[in-house]
Amino acid sequence: MTEPLGQHFQYVITVCSRAETNCPIFPFALYRESWPFEDPAAAAQGSEDERLTVFRRVRDEIDRKIQVWLSGVKT
Incomplete structure (x- = not known):
């Protein structure tokens, strides 16, 4: 999942608690949200x-x- 790291995104949304802590940071995302689903x-x-x-x-x-x-x- 390193390819999109340098790309610009308006939104980055993670959908579980583990993803919130383990997913890479997208420095060019304008908004980041966490939706902690089971x-x-x-x-x-x-x-x-x-x-x-x-x-x-x-x-x-x-x-x-x-x-x-x-x-x-x-x-």
């Missing part, structure tokens, strides 16, 4: 269907957050 790979347990349910729930939470965020972003 990591489904760590949280999902049980049968395949039960694990899939966790992944889908987190996916849907991220989708809702994106939709709300996009409605407030000024371009």
Whole structure:
């Protein structure tokens, strides 16, 4: 993930606590946000269907957050 480090971004958004602390810094990002969603790979347990349910729930939470965020972003 070193290629984009020198590029300019308006927004950099991390989506888990681990990414917030371990992701590289993007010095040319105008805005940086952290959306700490549950990591489904760590949280999902049980049968395949039960694990899939966790992944889908987190996916849907991220989708809702994106939709709300996009409605407030000024371009």
